[in-house]
Amino acid sequence: MNEPQYEFDLELETEHIRAILNTDNLETFRELFLNYPLYDQAQLYRNLSPDNRLKIYNYLSPKEMSDMFEILEEDVESVDTYILEMNKQYAADMLANMYTDNAVDMLKQLEPEMIPKYLRLMDDEQAAHLREVLVYEDATAGAIMTTEFIAIKANQTVRSAMAILKSKAAEAETIYYIYVIDSKEQLVGVISLRDLIISHEDKMIYEIMSDRIIRINVDEDQADVARVARDYDLLALPVVDDNNILLGIITVDDILDVMHEEATSDYSGLAAVDVEETTMNPFRAASKRLPWLITLLFLGMGTSTLISRYEGLISNxxxxxxxxxxxTGTAGNAGTQSLAVAVRKIGLPDTEKRTWFSVVMQETLTGLISGLITGLTITIVVGIWQKNFILGSIIGFSMLAAITVANLAGSLIPILMDKIGFDPAVASGPFISTFSDLTSVLIYFNIAKNFLDMLTQ
Amino acid sequence: MNEPQYEFDLELETEHIRAILNTDNLETFRELFLNYPLYDQAQLYRNLSPDNRLKIYNYLSPKEMSDMFEILEEDVESVDTYILEMNKQYAADMLANMYTDNAVDMLKQLEPEMIPKYLRLMDDEQAAHLREVLVYEDATAGAIMTTEFIAIKANQTVRSAMAILKSKAAEAETIYYIYVIDSKEQLVGVISLRDLIISHEDKMIYEIMSDRIIRINVDEDQADVARVARDYDLLALPVVDDNNILLGIITVDDILDVMHEEATSDYSGLAAVDVEETTMNPFRAASKRLPWLITLLFLGMGTSTLISRYEGLISNxxxxxxxxxxxTGTAGNAGTQSLAVAVRKIGLPDTEKRTWFSVVMQETLTGLISGLITGLTITIVVGIWQKNFILGSIIGFSMLAAITVANLAGSLIPILMDKIGFDPAVASGPFISTFSDLTSVLIYFNIAKNFLDMLTQ
Known part of the structure; x- marks a missing residue:
């Protein structure tokens, strides 16, 4: 006989939970519900009606609810609905029970004026922790760190460190790295639980700790944080301020979320659509995509207006x-390539970041070289096809210029957007294509007009 | 005084290492080099000349080299160069010292006929482990799992489990989850080191282990593995076969790599460029991008050929x-949106995967609705601008049809590519735009031709 795998059918299990909630049997509900993995608890919870959820708030303690919300908050945009439907004290107790990073994520989804109301209902120490993290800018290390870490002094034995660890294990977000601080709370070392476990109990911490610590400044961008964790294969990163004071840690589960978020936003931007779109309803899908389509349509009208000025030329x-x-198509393709590379280069951490000028120069030169080869190819192809090498040259030369300009725009525009504080990835692909249509048409018809005499000989 | 942060300047440190290698001072080299974090050791190593690297093989043991390669392999495509320049026995010893998943990754970069040569130089047990993992298809759970995990029996105390764990800690890839198996090696439970540490030493494992185990089948796609790890916030996932026999584990550092790989390949595909392109040389950058540009150029010639059949119509x-x-631009934008959503939906795990038919239907309907609204908008705009509502209707109706077809193609083409075994993300964005140019032009001029009489009244 095979051991059955753990299978989870959301609709089936929701039906089951709903039936039990209708019998108002608290014990049966708790026994069944709390036995699911937290992620599945969260899926069930989200799948229930508001009425059923209100029952659950009576059946589960704020602590139990907080365990589930630690997992839920990553996936859900409408967390505020859930918080607002709870009794305020219950919600505050739940938030106070969560790790600071997750509690802060959730608080930030509320109206700003609501946040103090919940903080006032918590005990002072917990509220102070949350306020500390709430001040950091979105998408920085500070905003995703948690303050529940284990810090010890170097001047003690492995045995005493293990005792501290056991006593703090219940509340720390990770116990797999222990950080070593000095009397000024400055970070001076790190030791993994693995090293602690295999070391002799009488060894001193300063003998076995590592003092080459990979650390993150609190203001660092979250994409850089993810990159460092991935490069160095770390399960958690310590976060320090400019004076090397240990403020918090970022654990790998948050790194996974950051990577997913960053990748999805780049990808969505390149296609001007939210690829996390989960609706099966075409009306709803269309209503989400139409704002971009219509915006780009009006930009495209610019190109049409431009072409209309050359109607006489085209008639002849x-x-x-x-x-x-x-x-327009080839220049658009080249511009999109440039854009994708430039957006990635902008995203690189400071140490590897090329100056914007060198990125733009490099992309424009790449465009010039690609344009030369593409232009030469099309000159020959069109020349032979249309038996007209003047026409071929017009097309080829236009293509050279259009590709060069598209690469210039493809790299310069995201850099400018980044400089003035916009996310360079938003709807960038179609925007560059549409912009490049305009410049390509302008280049093409201007070149053609000037060669017209030769062409019509 | 502030504690200095750990800073690493690759060029400076490389110079330093190179100078020491030139003095042939083994002790100084070892002391300095082994003190760097592994990722930085790897960066230095890659930055050195082959001559210098050959010296290092004499200075570091295969075990020390393997520690560095555990980190190196994730980032480097040309690992084979390094392996081939090593003495064969040295390379085999190094590979034997690595975790199976990483050793297999590296072996797979060699010519297939080379692999057995290295396996024969290892001891039988290690070679058998590697052969076990080598058989799994790329990008499945089997191919990225490691066989170095800790498995124990349920019928023992926490104290004895901790003793096993200490004895195996040195060789296991993670000690933070301990898996519980029965006499047939079937997976029956899991316990985290955290739970082990906070439990009383006399407790029995079966009392504290969890038997609702999130596990992965060995044939599962790596993208699904990443998704499960992220959803359930796990540091490692157990991999089982169809009979629930525990075969290996996948640790979160590999999950981070998988996520990076999958995200980069989707993003690169949408732009038809390798966004990991790190060269600063425009000639090299152009030579990498040109194959796609030229391919798409010839596809674009199809559209030109089609338009040339309507030259008479255009003259009039x-x-x-x-x-x-x-x-063409608006339909291309809509098609790209469809494509990006469809590629993601294809990538969803089986449980959530919509049938291909429903994805295509939904996208086509979304196209029809977007097309209706966009078409109506442009009918009015062009009608007013050109004072010609017949022309407006031609444009509007063409846009409706072109967007619907673009959405159909944007969802159908990646699904067909997936069915016949191609990666649906490769160069998909520009390909869909170019394809949609062709269908849009065909639709537009056919509609226009049929309305021509009315238009020229």
């Missing part, structure tokens, strides 16, 4: 219109 | 050419 040489999409 | 009504880029 309709063959020109044959190559418009080829030039 | 040059105004038609004004709206070509608007229709």
């Amino acid at each position: 040489a309709a063959v020109l219109s044959v190559f418009v999409t080829l030039i | 009504a040059a105004v038609l050419s004004v709206f070509v880029t608007l229709i």
Whole structure:
């Protein structure tokens, strides 16, 4: 006989839970519900009606609810609905029971004026912890760190460190790294639980700790934090201020969320659509995508207006219109390549960050070289096809210029957006294509107009 | 005084290491080099010349080298160069010292006929472990798992489990989860080191272990593995076969790599460029991007050929050419949105995977709705601008049809690619845009031709 795998069918289990809630049997509910893994508890909870959720608030303690919310908060955008439907004291108790990083994430989803109301209902120490983290800017190390870490002094034995660890294990977010601080709370060492376990109990901490500590400044960008954790294979990173005072830690479960968030936002931006879109309803999907489509449509009207100024030219040489999409399309492709590379380079940590000028220069040169080869190719192809090498040269030269400009725009625009504080990844792909349509058309018809005499000979 | 942060300047430190290697002072080298974090050792090593690297192979043991390579392998594509320049026995010893998952990753970068040569130089047990993992298909749970885990029986005390753990801590890849197996090696429970540490030493393992185990089948896709780890906040996942026999574990450091790999490949695909491109040389950058640009250029020639069949029509009504880029651009944007959503939906784990038919239907309907609204908008705008509602209707109706077809293609093409075994994300964005240019032009000029009489009244 095989051991059955743990299987979870959300609809089936929701039905089950709903039936039990209707019998108002507290004990049966608790026994069943608390036996699910936390992630599955969270899925069930979200799947229930508000009425059923209100019952649950009576059946589970704020502490039990907080365990589930530690997992829930990562996935859900409408956490505020849940908090607001709870009794205020219950919600405050739940938040106070959570790790600071997660509690802060949830508080930030409320209206700003609501936050102090919940903080006032907590005990002073917990509220102070939350206020400490609430001040950090979104998407920095400070905003995703937790203050529940284990810090010890170097001047003690492994035995006494293990005793501290056991006593704090219940409340710390991770016990797998222990940080060593001096009397001024400055970070001076780190030791893994693994090293602690395999060391002799009489060894001193300063003998076995590592003093080459990979640490993160509290103001560092969260993408850099993820990169460091991945490079150095760490399960947690200590966060310090400019004076090396240990403020908190960032654990790997948060790093996974950051990576997912960053990757999804880059990818969504390149396509101007929220790829996390989970709706199966085409009306709702269309209503989410239309704002971008319509915005880009009006930008595209700029290109149409421009072409309309060359209607006379096109009437005389309709063959020109044959190559418009080829030039705009190819320049758009090159611009998108530049954009994707530039957005990634902007995202690199400071140590590796190239100056914006060198990124733009490099992309423009790459465009020039790509444009030369693409332009030469199309000159020959069109020349042979249309038996007209002047036309071929017009197309080829336009393509060279259009690709160079597209690469310049593809790298310069995200850098400018970054400089003025916008996320360079938002809807960037279609925006660059549409912008590049405009410049490509401008280049193409201007070159064509000047060669028109030769062309119509 | 502030404690100095640990700073690492690659060029400076490389110079330093190089100078020491030139003095042939083994002790100084070892003392300095082994004191760097492993990731920084790896960066230095990669930055050195082959001559210098050969010296290092004499200075460091295969075990020391293996520690560094555990970190190195994740980042480097040309690991084979390093292995091939080593003495074969040295390389085999190094590989034998690594965790199976990483050793297998490295072996897979060699020519297939080389692999048995290295396996024969290892002891039988280690070689058998590697052969076990080598058989699994790339990007499955089996291919990224390691066989160095800690498994114990349920019928023992916490004290005896801790003793086992201490004895195995040196070789296991993680000691933070201990797996509980029965006499048939089937997985029956899991316990975290944290729970072990806070439990009374006389407790029995079966009393404190969890038997609702989140586990992964060995054939599961690596993207699903990452998703489960992220959802359930786990530091390691057990991998079992169809009979629930515990085969290995996947640790969170590998999950981070998988997430990075999957995100980068999706993003790169949408832009038809390798966004990990690190070269600062525009010639090299251009040579990497040109294959896609030229391929897409020739696809784009299809659209030009198609338009050339309508040259007569355009000569008579040059105004038609004004709206070509608007229709191709907008349909391309909509198609890219569909594509990005469809690629993500294809990537979802089986339990959440919609059937391909429902994804395509939903996207096409979304296209129809977006097309109706976009089409209506442009009908009015063009009608007013050109004072010609027949022209407006031609543009609007073409846009409706072009967007619907683009959404159909944007969702159907990646699904077909997935079905026939291609990665649906490769160069998908520009390919869909270019394809949608073709269908949009075909739709537009056919509609226009049929309305031409009305238009030229």
